[in-house]
Amino acid sequence: MNTMITVLNSITILTVVKLLSVVLMMVYTVFAYLIVKMAKSMTKAVTMKDDYIIKVLAAAHFVFVVLVLLMTLVVM
Amino acid sequence: MADVFRRDEKRIEKSERKSVVALRKLLGKTGSDSVLSSFSTFPTKVNFETQDEGEEVVLFLRQHPIVNVPWIILVIFALTIPSVFGFFPMIADLPDTYQFVLELMWYSLVFGFALAKFMSWFFNIYILTDERVVDVDFINLFYRVVSTAKIEEIQDLSVRSSGAFETFFNYGSVFIQTAAQVSEFEFLRVPRPDVVAKVINQMIDQEEQEKLDGRVK
Numbered sequence: 001m002n003t004m005i006t007v008l009n010s011i012t013i014l015t016v017v018k019l020l021s022v023v024l025m026m027v028y029t030v031f032a033y034l035i036v037k038m039a040k041s042m043t044k045a046v047t048m049k050d051d052y053i054i055k056v057l058a059a060a061h062f063v064f065v066v067l068v069l070l071m072t073l074v075v076m
Numbered sequence: 077m078a079d080v081f082r083r084d085e086k087r088i089e090k091s092e093r094k095s096v097v098a099l100r101k102l103l104g105k106t107g108s109d110s111v112l113s114s115f116s117t118f119p120t121k122v123n124f125e126t127q128d129e130g131e132e133v134v135l136f137l138r139q140h141p142i143v144n145v146p147w148i149i150l151v152i153f154a155l156t157i158p159s160v161f162g163f164f165p166m167i168a169d170l171p172d173t174y175q176f177v178l179e180l181m182w183y184s185l186v187f188g189f190a191l192a193k194f195m196s197w198f199f200n201i202y203i204l205t206d207e208r209v210v211d212v213d214f215i216n217l218f219y220r221v222v223s224t225a226k227i228e229e230i231q232d233l234s235v236r237s238s239g240a241f242e243t244f245f246n247y248g249s250v251f252i253q254t255a256a257q258v259s260e261f262e263f264l265r266v267p268r269p270d271v272v273a274k275v276i277n278q279m280i281d282q283e284e285q286e287k288l289d290g291r292v293k
Contacts, residue, residue, distance in 0.1 A: 042199045
């Protein structure tokens with residue numbers, strides 16, 4: 001019981017912010033990955049001139065999201 | 077015997093090419109082939125998964141680029157929001173590193189929103205080939221519908237262009253009634269709807285002519 005109270009007392013607003021941010025970014029990383037998969041399957045379904053641009057954009061978004069997730073874990 | 081069949085195949089192929097040549101002569105090359113093009117006749121390098129051999133894309137359409145303006149304005153507005161984060165006491169009280177990461181999170185969310193909107197415009201495609209109509213509806217990231225109907229199954233065609241914006245920027249919707257499984261094809265907010273309707277009508281005429289000539293597909 002005492003341990004539980006100590007743990008609860010140690011939770012600060014910063015811990016809550018970090019926890020929520022990490023959970024949000026983890027879910028969002030999955031979403032970003034799905035966008036990459038979708039772009040890949042759509043460009044396969046309909047081939048257009050220079051359609052690699054959409055794949056590059058989707059990949060850039062995914063990399064950005066992963067970097068933000070890492071920053072959330074490291075910096076916060 | 078086999079030679080006779082081969083000769084027949086050659087004749088059919090030649091006849092198909094003739095129809096494409098006639099359409100090309102009739103329509104000419106209009107619109108650009110750029111990646112963001114929303115209207116293009118006989119586009120180069122446009123192919124789709126279920127395309128038959130020898131089937132040629134006659135018209136490639138997307139919604140008019142002007143339909144993207146509302147979400148672009150929203151994205152520009154959203155990008156300015158982190159500059160007012162400091163006015164919210166809950167965020168202002170956080171350490172600088174936390175504020176920085178929260179700003180990055182916000183930008184990644186805005187990037188994702190813009191990308192999803194762009195993709196939904198980019199992959200919402202209408203294709204007319206010398207044989208059929210293809211409608212690729214990219215409803216959202218996880219839901220898409222691809223419908224096709226043969227040109228000979230088209231029964232009725234109507235064009236709607238209403239409102240100041242549609243008149244000024246010359247775009248509108250083309251509704252195609254068919255006898256196919258999907259009874260109506262909607263080419264929504266496409267550029268030059270009157271030209272699109274004209275092209276479809278010409279293709280219907282040509283298909284009927286080919287039927288009379290006895291072309292077998």
